Amino acid sequence: MNAEHLRPAQIECPDCSCCTARLCEKGRAHPFECEGFANAEAKVLVRGCPCSADTTPGTASHAAALLRAERHAVERPLAGTAEFLLRSVAAGAAEDFSRNALQLLQTWRYVTTDGASLLVTEAGRKYLAARDVVT
Numbered sequence: 001m002n003a004e005h006l007r008p009a010q011i012e013c014p015d016c017s018c019c020t021a022r023l024c025e026k027g028r029a030h031p032f033e034c035e036g037f038a039n040a041e042a043k044v045l046v047r048g049c050p051c052s053a054d055t056t057p058g059t060a061s062h063a064a065a066l067l068r069a070e071r072h073a074v075e076r077p078l079a080g081t082a083e084f085l086l087r088s089v090a091a092g093a094a095e096d097f098s099r100n101a102l103q104l105l106q107t108w109r110y111v112t113t114d115g116a117s118l119l120v121t122e123a124g125r126k127y128l129a130a131r132d133v134v135t
Helices: 021-028 040-046 060-075 080-091 099-107 122-134
Strands: 111-114 117-120
Touching: 060 122, 080 099, 080 111, 080 117, 080 122, 099 111, 117 122
Parallel strands: none
Antiparallel strands: 111 117
16 A cells, blocks of 8 residues: 555544544534544444543533433423432432332433442432422
């Protein structure tokens, strides 16, 4: 192959091991994250990149997740059982709970686990704060 037809080498991202610097730059600035800009083969490799994740403050995806939590709280709140569990986790008192409610909160990314402990995420706190204003 002629050297004139080779692509320039891509610079690796200094903050992760899954992406190029350019991909993370684009991913940070868009709610689709790095995965949204990767080719089909690379999507699996860059899924969940911390540089663009909705749990990483400063990313477009993070801002979208917080906005989504507020809108969820106002427009279509969780069923009573799920919201009760979320409030219990936030208070550090979630002992007896419905697995379905927990699964729903994890799907919305309002709670996460740290070993055997349940923790409220920033999006979960944003949801609760918005519910407190509405109710």
